[in-house]
Each structure stands twice: as structure tokens, then as C-alpha cells.
Amino acid sequence: MTVSDEERIARATINLVTEPGDVRCLGLTRELGGVRFLEVLKEQPDLRSEFVAAAGRLASAQPERVLEEAARRRIRFVVPGDDEWPAPLDDLSGAGMLHARGDVPVGLWVRGPLRIDRLDPAVAVVGSRSSTSYGDQVAGDMAAVLGAAGRTVVSGAAHGVDYAAHRGAVTADGRTVAVLACGVDRAYPLAHQQMLDHLGEHHAVVSEAPPGSAPLRIRFLARNRLIAALTQGTVVVEAAVRSGALNTASWADRLHRTVMGVPGSVISAASEGVHELIRAGGASLVTCGDDVLELLGASGEHLLDVRRAPEGPRDRLSIRARQVLDAVPVSSPAAAASIARVAGLGIEEVELLLDGLAVDGHVERLPSGWRLGEEVRSTIAQ
Amino acid sequence: MTVSDEERIARATINLVTEPGDVRCLGLTRELGGVRFLEVLKEQPDLRSEFVAAAGRLASAQPERVLEEAARRRIRFVVPGDDEWPAPLDDLSGAGMLHARGDVPVGLWVRGPLRIDRLDPAVAVVGSRSSTSYGDQVAGDMAAVLGAAGRTVVSGAAHGVDYAAHRGAVTADGRTVAVLACGVDRAYPLAHQQMLDHLGEHHAVVSEAPPGSAPLRIRFLARNRLIAALTQGTVVVEAAVRSGALNTASWADRLHRTVMGVPGSVISAASEGVHELIRAGGASLVTCGDDVLELLGASGEHLLDVRRAPEGPRDRLSIRARQVLDAVPVSSPAAAASIARVAGLGIEEVELLLDGLAVDGHVERLPSGWRLGEEVRSTIAQ
Numbered sequence: 197m198t199v200s201d202e203e204r205i206a207r208a209t210i211n212l213v214t215e216p217g218d219v220r221c222l223g224l225t226r227e228l229g230g231v232r233f234l235e236v237l238k239e240q241p242d243l244r245s246e247f248v249a250a251a252g253r254l255a256s257a258q259p260e261r262v263l264e265e266a267a268r269r270r271i272r273f274v275v276p277g278d279d280e281w282p283a284p285l286d287d288l289s290g291a292g293m294l295h296a297r298g299d300v301p302v303g304l305w306v307r308g309p310l311r312i313d314r315l316d317p318a319v320a321v322v323g324s325r326s327s328t329s330y331g332d333q334v335a336g337d338m339a340a341v342l343g344a345a346g347r348t349v350v351s352g353a354a355h356g357v358d359y360a361a362h363r364g365a366v367t368a369d370g371r372t373v374a375v376l377a378c379g380v381d382r383a384y385p386l387a388h389q390q391m392l393d394h395l396g397e398h399h400a401v402v403s404e405a406p407p408g409s410a411p412l413r414i415r416f417l418a419r420n421r422l423i424a425a426l427t428q429g430t431v432v433v434e435a436a437v438r439s440g441a442l443n444t445a446s447w448a449d450r451l452h453r454t455v456m457g458v459p460g461s462v463i464s465a466a467s468e469g470v471h472e473l474i475r476a477g478g479a480s481l482v483t484c485g486d487d488v489l490e491l492l493g494a495s496g497e498h499l500l501d502v503r504r505a506p507e508g509p510r511d512r513l514s515i516r517a518r519q520v521l522d523a524v525p526v527s528s529p530a531a532a533a534s535i536a537r538v539a540g541l542g543i544e545e546v547e548l549l550l551d552g553l554a555v556d557g558h559v560e561r562l563p564s565g566w567r568l569g570e571e572v573r574s575t576i577a578q
Numbered sequence: 579m580t581v582s583d584e585e586r587i588a589r590a591t592i593n594l595v596t597e598p599g600d601v602r603c604l605g606l607t608r609e610l611g612g613v614r615f616l617e618v619l620k621e622q623p624d625l626r627s628e629f630v631a632a633a634g635r636l637a638s639a640q641p642e643r644v645l646e647e648a649a650r651r652r653i654r655f656v657v658p659g660d661d662e663w664p665a666p667l668d669d670l671s672g673a674g675m676l677h678a679r680g681d682v683p684v685g686l687w688v689r690g691p692l693r694i695d696r697l698d699p700a701v702a703v704v705g706s707r708s709s710t711s712y713g714d715q716v717a718g719d720m721a722a723v724l725g726a727a728g729r730t731v732v733s734g735a736a737h738g739v740d741y742a743a744h745r746g747a748v749t750a751d752g753r754t755v756a757v758l759a760c761g762v763d764r765a766y767p768l769a770h771q772q773m774l775d776h777l778g779e780h781h782a783v784v785s786e787a788p789p790g791s792a793p794l795r796i797r798f799l800a801r802n803r804l805i806a807a808l809t810q811g812t813v814v815v816e817a818a819v820r821s822g823a824l825n826t827a828s829w830a831d832r833l834h835r836t837v838m839g840v841p842g843s844v845i846s847a848a849s850e851g852v853h854e855l856i857r858a859g860g861a862s863l864v865t866c867g868d869d870v871l872e873l874l875g876a877s878g879e880h881l882l883d884v885r886r887a888p889e890g891p892r893d894r895l896s897i898r899a900r901q902v903l904d905a906v907p908v909s910s911p912a913a914a915a916s917i918a919r920v921a922g923l924g925i926e927e928v929e930l931l932l933d934g935l936a937v938d939g940h941v942e943r944l945p946s947g948w949r950l951g952e953e954v955r956s957t958i959a960q
Contacts, residue, residue, distance in 0.1 A: 215920065253919060330845070384908070410908070410909075410910055410912065412904060413904045413908075413950075414904045459841030459842065459849075460841065460843060461842060462716055463712070463715070474841075475864075475869070481856045481863070483857070484844065522794060522795045522796045523794060523796075525792040525794060526766070526792065526794065526795075527766070527792075527793070528792055537634065540632075
């Protein structure tokens with residue numbers, strides 16, 4: 197642990213008086229350090245006028261009290277330099293200058309036994325709050341596969357896809373992390389109180405906003421960049437055209453993470469945003485947890501076999517037998533002589549092969565001749 | 579018309595004694611011409627032994643009778659050199675040497691008023707015979723859009739997606755062509771007799787196999803290359819991993835046509851082959867007829883706007899009002915003073931803006947303070 201108490205308290209102060217993802221305050225803290233930026237904020241009126249909101253709150257901020265109170269409730273404040281600081285978050289350096297929210301947080305509030313520097317390899321599974329039962333099922337199954345494979349499933353604890361993802365990971369005894377827009381001691385939505393308590397007890401609940409913070413729109417936008425940054429890749433399961441999940445996906449793309457999308461019905465509005473993302477080349481199509489593992493795997497690891505159809509009964513035949521089979525009509529029976537002509541083989545050989553093919557049900561003999569067997573007919577092209 | 583009677587009859591003969599897509603016979607006919615290849619077949623025993631099946635049938639072939647009988651039933655035999663010969667089919671030259679079936683047909687049997695040299699711009703819409711109602715609906719709607727936009731919809735008249743595609747084009751008063759594996763005078767499947775009669779009366783039914791031919795497996799494989807070659811692009815609507823529609827798609831790819839796939843539920847086996855195709859980069863994802871038109875359109879034509887979310891109520895607010903709105907809690911109300919602190923604005927201005935925002939329902943005032951309005955809450959990120 198190389199972070200001084202002074203620096204930790206300075207960073208807690210900055211965290212208390214600014215909003216998550218405030219690119220100017222975070223950028224200056226990253227460059228100057230917390231202690232120095234705080235001095236600047238206190239001492240230089242010219243600069244301070246740039247940060248009216250933060251400066252205005254400085255007088256009332258009580259960082260020591262907040263840190264103590266948090267510790268008492270087993271909430272820790274992890275800052276850059278701590279052993280537990282997740283290195284992938286540093287990829288956010290300077291990111292966001294052109295956006296509403298961005299850059300590296302001055303610190304993260306964490307509740308739960310899971311160390312957030314050890315999430316890797318982690319995958320974000322996010323999507324619509326207004327998901328369909330299809331989206332919930334796919335997200336849950338996918339998270340279960342990822343969790344069972346040792347991946348940490350990161351999501352936002354929202355209704356719909358997020359909830360299904362956390363639950364799927366938990367049911368597979370996998371690890372999962374909820375990154376919130378409100379304080380880690382709050383439950384938003386309230387209906388997820390129990391799940392969040394479970395995650396806080398056995399996994400981890402993370403937020404950039406101090407304990408007690410309410411969920412605000414800007415905090416959701418700031419939160420999305422953390423989900424993207426903490427993970428190797430983001431899977432969007434269902435997302436309408438206007439969806440926060442697409443904001444997470446675009447952060448993942450900006451941070452050179454792998455962006456993946458699960459397709460669905462083209463008639464479902466809940467899949468529209470995902471289809472648009474795949475169409476535009478912004479996401480790879482994935483259909484299951486194994487697809488995700490393949491895309492994220494180290495080279496050679498989790499390389500999926502190209503999905504081939506199971507070997508059909510035809511594949512096990514000799515070339516001559518196939519030649520005969522190919523010449524047998526689908527439905528209206530033909531005489532052996534006619535089949536021999538089409539196949540370009542002698543009639544005796546063909547009759548012998550037809551008898552053999554009939555034994556395995558490839559062909560059937562009717563009074564008027566031969567035709568394909570029921571099962572083979574059903575595998576005929578188109 | 580520059581094709582001599584002798585050449586036409588020679589080609590009809592070759593067509594009668596060989597199977598559709600026989601790469602050796604078709605290749606030699608293409609290089610030597612029909613008359614010369616037929617001479618070779620008759621005169622050179624050494625070479626003839628390579629074509630046992632064809633040579634064996636030569637004695638009994640009655641090309642003049644077949645052509646006359648066909649003409650009587652308004653079936654024409656279109657060969658290379660005819661005005662009606664579709665130039666795109668020549669792209670099949672030499673194609674198929676490594677495959678079971680291939681090369682340019684010696685001729686095509688056509689029933690119906692639609693000239694097959696004037697199908698362009700044409701689109702193939704193909705897919706599973708065991709389609710779901712979802713697949714049928716999407717194929718039908720897509721074909722209707724394509725038909726209404728002046729595209730000829732080409733398919734295989736099979737159960738499922740093919741049938742839905744033909745029907746969709748017909749209901750939109752579009753043009754449609756069925757390419758069959760059996761003779762154009764036969765109905766396979768029998769249940770499509772009425773539709774095929776309709777197409778033969780008002781559109782076109784095409785086959786490489788002579789009238790009267792039964793549907794054989796090799797004829798389906800040969801047929802698929804014609805569907806791909808006759809069109810600018812192939813859309814696969816639903817296809818299991820082992821599906822003839824994927825064979826059509828791979829022909830389209832081999833012929834440098836555009837290959838497109840419609841996504842569906844990842845739980846549906848009927849979409850598995852399409853997802854695999856998109857995943858592997860073998861097809862572009864399309865969700866509707868307009869997507870297809872965009873991909874196939876001449877440059878500048880049919881360029882879809884990137885689908886943006888409709889402008890939300892928030893987009894119409896002033897920057898200051900948005901700043902305030904962003905600082906209003908989602909569910910638990912906050913006092914105006916607290917909102918002013920978060921927003922970094924003066925309390926008077928914030929109170930004024932909150933009143934304005936309340937009028938449009940962006941925020942609502944409760945006894946304990948302000949929170950987001952119902953409608954805005956539902957558009958919050960994730």
C-alpha cells in the first residue's frame with residue numbers, strides 16, 4: 197500500500213464534492229494528484245471559478261467522517277496506487293474529453309469480499325431494462341456459462357438483462373460484480389435490495405458515487421464507462437435503439453474492448469439496437485456463452501469448432517451407394533432401370549445397392565418402384 | 579436469335595442425356611459448343627467411356643419430340659446465344675470444378691411470360707423448409723418490400739421460407755421466379771401446384787432439368803447454383819446448420835454476389851445456420867427489405883439513414899435546463915437546494931427551471947422535494 201492517508205483523504209474529498217465522471221476534475225486529479233488538485237481548488241480563485249460546484253461543496257465536505265462511517269459498514273474506498281486498484285481502469289486516462297463523462301475515477305467505493313483488482317478475466321453482460329423473457333433467458337444462460345468458466349460477470353443491477361446476468365452467474369457459482377450509479381449502500385431499483393445484499397455479502401458491489409448517493413442520469417452515464425473499462429468485452433443482450441446498454445458498448449469500443457451483440461427477432465424492438473450495432477460492424481454476433489469465450493479467449497484457448505451438422509446417415513455410405521441414392525426420386529417411385537440410367541451404373545449393381553440402402557431405411561420399395569425413405573426425404577436440400 | 583436449330587437440338591439432347599450441373603459435360607459443351615460435344619460423345623469411344631451414363635441414353639433421346647411437346651405446353655428451352663439468355667448465368671463458367679455440381683447450364687426450361695433475361699435487379703430469398711411462423715412472416719414481408727421496389731424475387735418454391743417469399747412478392751404485385759429441381763411441368767411439393775400454376779401463368783418457372791423430371795438430390799444441389807447466379811444477392815431467412823439454403827448462400831459467395839442473413843432467436847434451431855454464417859463473416863445482417871435494398875442499391879440509391887432514436891423530450895431543452903434535469907434524482911425526491919448543488923447552479927435559477935420542467939412533465943414535485951417525471955424515468959439509461 198503506497199497511498200498516503202493524506203492522498204486518500206484528498207481523493208475522498210474530491211469524490212464527495214464532484215460528480216462521477218467529471219472529466220476536468222478527474223483529469224486534473226490524475227495529473228496533479230489528489231492533494232495538489234485540492235490545494236489548487238482551495239487556493240486559486242481564478243481556477244476555482246471553473247469548478248463552482250465543487251468549490252461550493254468543499255466547506256461542508258467531511259471526508260474523514262465519511263470514510264470512517266463507510267469502513268464501519270464494510271465499505272472501502274479503493275484509489276489508484278492501492279493493491280486493489282484495477283489496472284484496466286487506467287485505460288480511461290484522458291478518455292471522455294469529447295463526451296459528457298469520462299476519465300479515471302479518483303476512487304471507487306466497494307462493498308463485498310471480491311477484490312476488484314482480481315476480476316480479470318471479466319465480461320460485461322448488459323442490456324435492456326425492458327427486456328423480453330427471451331432476453332432474460334439468454335442473458336441468464338450466457339452468464340451461467342461465463343461464470344462456470346471462471347469469468348467474472350459485470351453488470352449494472354438494473355431490471356431486465358442486468359438482473360438476469362447477475363442471477364445467472366450466481367446460480368452457476370460464478371463471480372459477479374454490480375456497478376451502480378447510486379451509492380453501494382443503496383438499492384436501485386429497490387426491488388433488487390435482496391440481490392444487492394447477496395452480492396455485497398459474497399461478491400462485490402462497486403460505485404464511483406459516495407455512499408448515500410442517489411441515482412442521477414449523469415451517474416448512469418459515468419457508471420457505464422466503468423462497466424466497459426473493468427471488463428475484456430461487453431455483450432449487449434437486448435437493447436432498443438435508445439438504450440444505455442449501447443452507451444456501455446460504445447465505451448467498450450472506445451477502450452478497445454471486444455463488443456458483442458446477441459441477435460433476436462427482427463420484429464422485436466428490444467433487439468433493434470443490437471441488430472443496428474452488428475449491421476454497422478460495431479459488434480460481433482454471439483449466440484451463447486461459448487461464442488463469447490471464443491472471442492475473448494487467449495489464442496488457442498476456447499477455439500470453437502465450426503459448427504457442422506451432425507454426420508448424416510448419407511455420410512457413412514460408399515461412393516457407389518451415394519451415387520445410387522442421389523438418383524432415387526424423392527417422392528414418386530422409379531424403376532431400378534431408370535435409377536441405373538440416372539446414376540450411370542449397371543442395373544445389377546444398382547439393384548444390389550438398392551436392397552442394401554433399403555435395409556437402413558435410405559430408400560423404400562413401393563409396388564411401382566423405389567423412392568427415398570421417409571427420413572432421408574426430410575433432409576433433402578431445402 | 580443467333581442460335582441454329584442444330585445447336586439448339588444438340589443442346590436439348592445433351593440436356594436430356596445428362597444430369598443438371600454435370601461439370602464435365604457442361605464444361606465441354608461450353609467450350610466446344612453443343613453440336614461438337616455431341617459428335618465427340620458419339621464418335622470417340624475413348625472419351626465416351628468417361629460419360630457412360632450420357633452415352634448410354636443417347637440412343638433413346640428424342641430431342642425434337644421433347645422440344646415440340648414442350649412448346650405445345652408453352653414451355654421454352656432457352657440456350658446461350660438466345661436473346662432471352664440471362665447473362666449473369668455465364669458467371670458460372672468453370673465454377674464447380676471442385677464441387678458436386680456446377681458450370682453454365684446447356685439451357686434452361688422456362689414456363690411463364692416473364693423473360694428471364696430481364697429479371698435484373700433480382701434478389702434470392704431462400705431458407706428453411708421447416709421454417710417457423712417468424713421466418714415465414716419475415717420472408718413474406720421482405721419479399722413484398724423487394725417486389726414493390728421493382729426487384730424480382732427468386733426462390734425455390736419449397737415449403738416454408740421459399741413459399742412465403744413467392745407469396746409475399748405476388749401480394750405486392752412484384753415479380754417472382756421459381757427455380758425448380760424437377761421439371762417445370764411438375765409440382766414439387768405437390769401442395770404448391772396452385773402457386774406454381776399461378777407463377778407459370780403470370781411470372782416464370784425455371785428449371786435446368788427437362789420437363790417431366792423428378793426432384794432428385796443432385797438436382798436440388800444443381801438448382802441452388804442457378805438461384806444464386808440469377809440474382810444480385812441471396813438473403814437467407816432461416817436455415818438450420820444443415821440446410822440447402824446455406825448451399826445457395828455459398829454459391830452466391832463463390833459468384834461474388836451479396837450474401838445476407840436474417841437473425842432470429844438464438845434458441846431457435848431454424849436460425850442457427852444463419853447466425854453461424856453472419857458470425858463467420860459470410861453474410862451481412864439484414865432485418866428488413868430496406869436493409870436489402872440498401873446493400874444491393876447502386877451507390878447513392880437506397881441509402882438508409884442510420885437508425886437514430888426518435889428525438890426525446892430532453893433533446894428540446896436548453897443546456898441549463900438539461901443541467902438541472904441531470905441533477906434531479908430518479909425516484910427519491912431531493913430539495914431544490916440539493917439539486918442546485920449537484921448541478922453547480924444558483925438556487926433561484928434552479929427553482930425557476932424546475933418549475934418550467936414540471937410543466938412538461940420532466941420532473942414532478944412531491945411534498946419532500948423534486949424527482950424525475952414518470953416518462954423521463956422510463957428513458958433513463960439502462
